[in-house]
Amino acid sequence: MDDHVANTHDIHSCIKNNLENGDDGDGDSSSSRFVEHIAGSDSPPYTPLPGFAQNGEAVSNEISAPYEVPQFPIEVIEKKLAIQRQISSRVAKDIEEKRSHYEPSFVGSVHEELFKLDEHDFVPHFQRVAISGEDTSGVPLEDLQQASRLLVQALHIRERYMEMSHQSFPALTARFLRSFDDKAPHHYNHIEHEDKKTIAVNEQLSAVVGYHVTAAYVSVDHPVHAPPSTTSPWECEMPPAKGYIFAPVRGVFQVYRDQAARDADNPLPYSYPHLDTFVQDMNRLCAMIADGPMKSFCYRRLSYLSSKYQLHVLLNELRELASQKAVPHRDFYNIRKVDTHIHAASCMNQKHLLRFIKKTLKNHADEVVTCNRDGEMTLRQVFQSMNLTSYDLTVDMLDVHADRNTFHRFDKFNAKYNPIGESRLREVFLKTDNYLGGKYFARIIKEVSSDLEESKYQNAELRLSIYGKSADEWDKLAKWATTNNVYSDNVRWLIQIPRLYDIFRTNQLMENFQELLTNIFHPLFEVTNDPSTHPELHQFLQYVIGFDSVDDESKPENPLFDKDVTTPDEWNEEENPPYAYYQYYTYANVTVLNHFRREQGLNTFVLRPHCGEAGPIQHLVCGFMMAENISHGLLLRKVPVLQYLYYLTQIGIAMSPLSNNSLFLNYHRNPLPEYLARGLCVSLSTDDPLQFHFTKEPLM
Incomplete structure (x- = not known):
């Protein structure tokens, strides 16, 4: 040893x-x-x-x-x-x-002084999953090539429609399209819709590296809290009249330099997709979503994204929680939250509405609020005609909360907007255009806005209705907002257009569909051309960010039409036009209007319709082509090709699980968690707190 x-x-x-x-x-x-x-x-x-x-x-x-x-x-x-x-x-x-994170060809053009970022600014300290090998798609090479070509065609279609209408398209997707195909529009500019003042960002660095770097280069004077308005919100510059002439041509407004150009039919070159182009693009997309190899490829990619998210959670959940807690002075309660889908007529909860009605009945009982065949009626008389007193009113008696009886019953759901089942109370308390000029509705909206301002970190995009019944609706709505000073730094407006032409036509309120389009868009072209013709509307429009389209999507319709479909000036039948017909003419007119307003230095609008809550999947095809964001999008769970396209283009989807639970889809089947895991751009919204929520902070 x-x-x-x-x-x-x-x-x-x-x-x-x-x-x-x-x-x-x-x-x-x-x-x-x-x-x-x-x-x-x-x-x-x-x-x-x-x-x-x-x-x-x-x-x-x-x-x-x-x-x-x-x-x-x-x-x-x-x-x-x-x-x-x-x-x-x-x-x-x-x-x-x-x-x-960045291609060498892009990095080479950046000045070195702009690129002084640490490694952790680019790469989070998370564990990564890398898939390597020659073939990682899981489908045959021929199918992969065909699916890739079709996907790129679909992305080009959306990019073209977004560019024409001055709506946003993700810069990352646009960059990859340019690198993939030399025919892609290299001149496309990323559109950002901002308020009067935005955070200054280094534009050169933004164009080269993208969002992840620009987030670190915000201006030094960016406030922690949104600055309060120090002046009147209705003060704005009033540009001089332009003297242009405009008129609808086959359903779409055209702008002419003068009368001579109008007589020569020579409109300004404001590009928009013509009806035959729209029909061709829509048919192409509908063929794509029915293609077998395309469906297989997109389904496998979506399944891969879900699995990758689960792996990320297993590998990095603790690190992600730690990194969230490491951010100073930021937690769930004080991050910015925006309710991207909420209707103004139901933005309060039922208890708030009950208190407001009781308080108004107590303090303004003798105020004249309506007029019928017998003459004027005070608020006290309205309640006496229903045999009610302030003491009798309860939350249960209001009966505005949705229950299981509204499931797949849109008619019953709409009836919930009437307190105590009385349309008179809705007319008095929840309308902008009534005998009082919408005074009570303005008060309750301001109370809701005050609650948002008190919370500091909550914002809302409220929907107000323009029906298209008459040409003075816009002026009445703008007067309601300016007269009652309905403004908040935490609130912006969207205009919802109910698809009710069939009701108006049946009641002889209009002769054809063109009248509805004219009532909606003619005042907007007028105020853009000469703000002095509608000064209050000009002031109000600076806080309007876009248009919504609302109604019951489950109504039976013919979802497809061809280029020979009847034009709006000839659509005089009582049948309601299909969803795609409404969306196309709304989009086309908004596109021309955006060109016109952008040329005058005014704010532009986006299209954010209700889409995919029910009905045929062609509604989602319309949303993919023409809408910057959509609301609901439940049917995407049944169409893997469209779902993957919505993921690639990062189309915003405002989802309302509680609303869907009472109308179309049980809560436990809601696809929101699945969409989130796969990387779709989703946001949580309330839709109608009056019908679906109980607390003072429904979004929370």
Whole structure:
């Protein structure tokens, strides 16, 4: 035993002396020949790394404890090879990570002083899952090539429609389209819809690297809280009249420089897709979503995205929670929250409405609120005619909350807008155009806005209705807002257009569909051409961000039509036009209007309709082509191709699980968690707090 220990000690001493004397293994000593014999048997030849043990420096043993000394030369060799592999893999990983975030062709054009960002600004410290190999799609090569071509065609269609209407298209997708196809529109500019003042961002860096870098380059004076309005919100510049002439042509308004251009039928070159182009593009997309290989490919990609998200949660959940908590002065309660889909007539909860009605009945009982065949009626008389007093009113008596009886019954749901089942109370308290000029409705909206301002971090995009029944609706709505000073820094407006032409036509309120379009869009072209013709409307429009389209999507209709469909001026039948017909003419007129307003330096509008809550899937095709964002989108769960296209283009989807639970889809079947896991751009919204929520903060 002692001889064995001594022998081992001698061998170790010999090797140690050999290394300390700087022998590289090529000498004639017995110890060096022993090293050569050991190293040359199965191990690769020893080649010292640059900077490691060149002049007799001992390399620390990272595998063993600091006080342990390697007993065999193979340990030294293995240690050096391990170090070399670590360095090589680290360099390769850094290069790959940088390539994955920005292409060299883009980075080369950036000035070095703009690129002074640490590595953690680009790459979160999360574990990543990398899929490698020649074929990772899981479908045959021919199917993959065909699906890729079809996807790119669909993306080009949406990019073209967004560009024409001055709506936003994701910069990342646009960049990849430009790199994929030289025919892509290189002149496309990323549209951002902002308020009067936005955060200053380095535009050159934004165009090169994208959102992840620009977030770090916000202006130094960016406030933590939104600055309150110090002046009247209705003060704005009143541009002079332009003297243009405009008139509808086949359902779409055209703008002419003067009467001579009008007589020569020479409108300004405001581009918009003509009806035959729209029909052709829509038919092409409908054929895509029915293509078998395309469906297989998109379904596999969506399944892959879901699985990848689950892996991310398993690998990085704790790190992500830690990184969230590391952000100073930010938690769930004080992050900015925007209710992107909420209707103004139901933005309060039922308890709030009950208190408001009781308070109004107590303090303004003798105020004249309506007029019928017998003459004027005070608020007290209205309640006496229903045999009610303030004491009798309860939440249950209001009966405005949705229940299981409204499931797939949109007619019953609409009836819930009438407190106590009385349309008179809705007319008095929840309308902008009534005998009082919407005074009570303005008060309750201001109370809701006050609650939002008190919370500081909650905002809402309220929907107000324009029906298209008469040409003075816009002026009445603008007068309601300005006269009652219905404004809040936390509120912006969308205009919802109910699809009720069939009701108006049946009641002889209009002769054809063109009258509805004229009542909606003619005042907007007038005020853009000459703000002095509608000064209050000009003031109000600066806080309007877009248009919505609302009604029961489950109504039976013919979802497809061809280029020979009846034009709006000839659509005089009592049948309601299909959803796509409404959306196309709304989109086309908004597109021309946006060109006109952008030329005058005024704010533009977006299209954000209710889409995909029920009905045929062609509604979602219309949303993909023409809408910047949509509301609901439940039917995407049944159409993998469209769902994948919505993911690629990051179309915003405002989802309302509680609303869907009472109308069309049970809560546990709602696809919101699945959409979120797959990377679709979704937001949580309330839709109608009056019908579906109980608390003061329904979004929370």
